[in-house]
Amino acid sequence: MDQPALEVTDLAVAHGGREVLRNISFALPRGSFCGLIGANGAGKTTLLRAILGLLPSSGRIQAGGRIGYVPQKISLEPDLPVRAKDFVALGLDGHKFGFALPSRTRRAAVAAALRAVEAEGFAEQRIGRLSGGQQQRVLIAHALVRQPELLLLDEPLANLDIKAAAEIVALLRRLCRERRMSVLLCAHDMNPLLPVMDRIVYVANGRAICGPVEKVVRTEVLSKLYGYHIDVIRVHGRVLVVAGNAGFEPEEEACCAECEAAHVTAIP
């Protein structure tokens, strides 16, 4: 049994005296593709920032190797004199002081990272002029160039159209398989990730549950997490998580089957 790529034990994060996350425990096996799912404001980004060490937290965070990070969006002006390959080079040695002498190994590492995300075609273009999907690829290459064992991505699909989002998901799945790199991808909508996710970390109400999708995304499990009634509705292979009647106490199975059916018929 391998050491997990990431193991979080009893993590808690407080922000301005308020506990934003508590009792967070989960583990990611090496080479797994994991979605970090939750509504906007649920604390997904806070959890990512705590794992990266950017926020003070209590509990234990143990990563098996180097962590690469892809931020949600960075503001890039069209006239910024930074080409895609310059930006990837900053991922390789932007943290080093002193002058960067041009070298063959450096160029090769940058080229390999660009190739891995299929971005060779626009390596020489200014990043500010690329499309959202192309920028996302360059951001991923920036994180990949130092060969991380775990890749954290903050809402990489948020600003993309459906086709570009599907391409990024397929790309990440390929990287995950080929490199045995683990992916922890945070998103508010789990549907684009359903075909590729090995596991899910679902964040709500300051807590999180982790496991295979079919075990976590269930009416009774999520209702318990949220602390009030939630309906999980499956339509044509897609999943909707909707708030139920707040005053309604979920009784076990019988109730859930009924309301699930009721909600499905209510949707046109």
Next chain:
Amino acid sequence: MMAFLQSGPVQTALLLSAAAGLLCGALGVFTVLRGQAFAGHALSDVSSAGGAGALLFGISPLLGFLLFGIAGVAGLELLQPRRAAGRDEAAGILLGAGLGVTALLLHFCLTGHGASGAAQAVMFGAMFSAPPGTALWASGLAGLCLLGLVLIARPLLLATLDAELALVAKLPVRALGFAFLALLALGVTLAAMTIGAILATALLIGPAASALRLAGSPLRAVLLSMGLGLAACWGGVVLAYVSYGWIPGRTWPVSFFIVALLFLFHEAARWGRRA
């Protein structure tokens, strides 16, 4: 031509303006990318108080400008608000305070010594009348600052593009910002001594803005900006020299020519990009 190069004041002006032009050209690229043009302008205005003090007390202008330039960095750091939008506010407060002190010291200069050129020298530059030793010290200082900038350039660029990525790469983002501000203060101080505290911003922003329009990579932008800064400064010195006698009984100020060249470069860069 030989007379031009053998003239002591011309040599001083060429050396001093080269130091200021090259350093400000390099710093300017980061200043524009980081959106700190106003902080740069505030620092040069604060340093003008030192220039006025140096005239009043008869000490070296370089020392006067530098002392207040460094005090300006400390002021910006102390006034530094938590929210990013408050940066302009801090720079504005500091700029006002600095120019207020300048007004006081220049007033004492005028009423006490009868040095009528003091305000002109501090605000619009006096590179031909700088002591020759000053130019040597200034070029040494500019060389050190350029070395310092080379040392921090890559981490600074990463922190400028995205502070969070820099933090994830374990870079001391705040310390980098402070180091850059210190270099910026030294750069605009040299520019203030050369073309004047009011016009220093032109030398800081002009070459960088033109270079950013034309250059394709960060390194090329910095090199082109340095080249444009140097070209404007030396071109200005040459024009000021040959302008003697264009209008009988009148001389033309070198600062005017430098700023005019910077403006022309920028327009040319705009047209060059469109073509």
